Amino acid sequence: MPDIQHLNNLVIQVRRDILRQVHKVNSGHPGGSLGCTEFFVALFQVLMERNDGFDMNGKNEDIFFLSNGHISPVFYSVLARSGYFPVEELNTFRLLNSRLQGHPTTHEGLPGVRIASGSLGQGISVAIGAALAKKLNHDSHLVYTLCGDGELQEGQNWEAIMYASANKVDNLIVTVDYNGQQIDGSTNNVLPMGNLKAKFEAFGWEVLEIEEGNNLEAILSGMKMAKSKTGNGKPICVLLHTVMGNGVDFMMHTHDWHGKAPNDAQLEVALSQNPVTLGDY
Amino acid sequence: MKKYTDSGKKDTRSGFGAGLTELGKTHPNVVALCADLTGSLKMDAFKANHPERFFQVGIAEANMMGIAAGLTIGGKIPFTGTFANFSTGRVYDQIRQSIAYSHKNVKICASHAGLTLGEDGATHQILEDIGLMKMLPGMTVINTCDYNQTKAATIAIADHHGPVYLRFGRPSVPNFTPENQTFEIGKALQLQEGNDVTIIATGHLVWEALQAAETLHEQGISAEVINIHTIKPLDTEAILNSVRKTGCVVTAEEHNYLGGLGESVSRVLTENLPSPQEFVATQDTFGESGTPAQLMDKYRLNAAAIIRAAVKVIARK
Numbered sequence: 003m004p005d006i007q008h009l010n011n012l013v014i015q016v017r018r019d020i021l022r023q024v025h026k027v028n029s030g031h032p033g034g035s036l037g038c039t040e041f042f043v044a045l046f047q048v049l050m051e052r053n054d055g056f057d058m059n060g061k062n063e064d065i066f067f068l069s070n071g072h073i074s075p076v077f078y079s080v081l082a083r084s085g086y087f088p089v090e091e092l093n094t095f096r097l098l099n100s101r102l103q104g105h106p107t108t109h110e111g112l113p114g115v116r117i118a119s120g121s122l123g124q125g126i127s128v129a130i131g132a133a134l135a136k137k138l139n140h141d142s143h144l145v146y147t148l149c150g151d152g153e154l155q156e157g158q159n160w161e162a163i164m165y166a167s168a169n170k171v172d173n174l175i176v177t178v179d180y181n182g183q184q185i186d187g188s189t190n191n192v193l194p195m196g197n198l199k200a201k202f203e204a205f206g207w208e209v210l211e212i213e214e215g216n217n218l219e220a221i222l223s224g225m226k227m228a229k230s231k232t233g234n235g236k237p238i239c240v241l242l243h244t245v246m247g248n249g250v251d252f253m254m255h256t257h258d259w260h261g262k263a264p265n266d267a268q269l270e271v272a273l274s275q276n277p278v279t280l281g282d283y
Numbered sequence: 284m285k286k287y288t289d290s291g292k293k294d295t296r297s298g299f300g301a302g303l304t305e306l307g308k309t310h311p312n313v314v315a316l317c318a319d320l321t322g323s324l325k326m327d328a329f330k331a332n333h334p335e336r337f338f339q340v341g342i343a344e345a346n347m348m349g350i351a352a353g354l355t356i357g358g359k360i361p362f363t364g365t366f367a368n369f370s371t372g373r374v375y376d377q378i379r380q381s382i383a384y385s386h387k388n389v390k391i392c393a394s395h396a397g398l399t400l401g402e403d404g405a406t407h408q409i410l411e412d413i414g415l416m417k418m419l420p421g422m423t424v425i426n427t428c429d430y431n432q433t434k435a436a437t438i439a440i441a442d443h444h445g446p447v448y449l450r451f452g453r454p455s456v457p458n459f460t461p462e463n464q465t466f467e468i469g470k471a472l473q474l475q476e477g478n479d480v481t482i483i484a485t486g487h488l489v490w491e492a493l494q495a496a497e498t499l500h501e502q503g504i505s506a507e508v509i510n511i512h513t514i515k516p517l518d519t520e521a522i523l524n525s526v527r528k529t530g531c532v533v534t535a536e537e538h539n540y541l542g543g544l545g546e547s548v549s550r551v552l553t554e555n556l557p558s559p560q561e562f563v564a565t566q567d568t569f570g571e572s573g574t575p576a577q578l579m580d581k582y583r584l585n586a587a588a589i590i591r592a593a594v595k596v597i598a599r600k
């Protein structure tokens with residue numbers, strides 16, 4: 003495992019990547035991306051057992067699906083910095099003819115992406131399918147997926163959540179980016195979702211909470227605990243308490259930066275709070 | 284004229300079931316999913332033979348489409364089964380994003396399409412599904428005409444890489460195409476040769492087109508009958524070759540005239556060979572309860588309607 007200092011440096015570098023990607027094209031979703039930066043770094047650098055290169059079928063390796071596709075900037079940055087494609091390609095985010103589409107897609111063949119997402123609510127179903135395929139293939143590796151908390155308002159999720167426990171899909175870890183925010187405001191204002199932990203439990207899932215979802219060490223120990231609970235007949239849900247916009251003071255604790263890019267001056271301030279560590283793309 | 288005989292009425296959905304049962308034996312990667320309609324879709328045999336490869340998802344079609352997409356990641360070839368309405372309109376965005384745009388090798392198998400579903404009425408009788416599905420980039424759209432063809436098509440699509448929409452129906456209808464035929468995706472079949480008018484039919488209307496051609500023959504009109512089982516990709520060459528000879532065309536389908544086979548044929552002709560065309564199809568309407576035969580009569584989707592359309596279109600030449 004890379005040492006924690008290196009991982010923290012990577013987190014800061016990924017934040018810079020996120021900010022610079024969305025700033026360049028004056029569009030994209032920095033808020034959720036920044037809130038999930040530590041999670042992505044932990045997942046791709048430490049937690050997932052990944053093979054070299056990219057094979058769509060992902061046999062004999064852990065695989066990941068991003069259900070809340072709008073946080074593509076963090077996904078792209080961590081994929082690039084985990085060796086799936088050159089980091090310079092982050093320069094092409096949302097540009098014409100790019101493989102880095104606004105929302106992730108397999109359509110242009112970007113390594114690391116196994117499903118298109120963006121229309122919310124579909125990722126858990128897909129992850130269940132991939133987990134079932136792993137079982138049929140006698141592949142003991144895990145399937146991970148991340149979805150937003152607001153995203154859980156989509157009904158398809160609950161079809162999937164009901165299915166996974168009923169069918170003991172226990173090689174699946176669904177993480178919820180529990181930042182309490184969505185586009186029109188806080189989830190509590192838009193459509194309160196009540197007690198998510200109790201809801202998942204009522205649907206027959208094993209639920210873990212990571213209270214410090216922006217602390218690498220807390221994520222690592224929480225996710226390792228989640229991993230240890232797989233294979234016991236229940237799907238696993240991790241409620242990851244994150245702060246939207248984490249790491250840039252004026253973007254934190256608000257939905258304002260859900261889908262808005264910083265201007266030049268704001269970018270400068272944001273980057274100054276996250277000085278270069280590993281080198282910009 | 285070639286003679287076609289009904290070897291005994293059978294439902295096309297049983298052709299699907301039989302094809303799937305075959306695939307169970309020959310294709311270990313074929314898996315099947317169903318949303319609480321296993322009996323209606325004739326998937327029981329596959330389920331009994333391969334319980335580990337059969338996924339009962341409950342009444343949750345959106346989830347079914349997503350799970351099917353996921354199963355392809357790992358090399359499975361999923362066949363989903365539910366009614367045509369719930370296979371398309373109900374789950375359009377799931378198909379669009381997780382299957383079509385993601386180019387996943389999912390076979391969406393849809394029974395009870397069109398009016399011939401009968402008494403259940405308009406909530407279940409989708410007449411828009413061909414249009415919905417043919418508009419999705421990369422989607423293959425197939426509408427089979429009888430038991431034998433449906434069985435053959437079911438087997439053929441397993442070896443085609445990419446998303447497929449396979450449309451078939453509920454009632455027993457004449458079974459007249461050869462047993463154990465090989466099915467070529469995208470290849471139109473000329474069933475009758477003729478010079479005066481081309482009748483292009485799909486699904487349950489193919490048998491009606493053959494009946495119409497016989498009656499027209501008795502009246503001295505020579506009709507060419509083409510079975511278009513694959514609406515996308517469309518066999519444009521077969522259409523153009525025929526219409527070059529006959530100079531006019533009748534299209535016949537159990538679907539809305541907006542968005543169906545007829546419009547696809549129109550586009551081909553307008554681009555290449557503008558020709559008079561008449562549409563035997565529903566006229567931008569929902570269906571209703573009734574027996575299949577009553578409905579096909581009321582909505583003018585039978586041999587009589589094809590004959591009228593043929594006479595009319597020939598006069599327009």
Ligand SMILES: Cc1ncc(C[n+]2csc(CCOP(=O)(O)OP(=O)(O)O)c2C)c(N)n1
Pocket residue numbers: 033034035070072073120121122123149150151152153154179181183184185246260
């Ligand atoms: C089906 C669908 N409806 C609406 C949207 C528009 N949309 C994009 S992100 C978003 C909010 C998502 O909230 P959440 O999952 O909490 O993500 P966060 O804002 O925390 O990043 C909405 C409504 C969408 N992408 N898909």
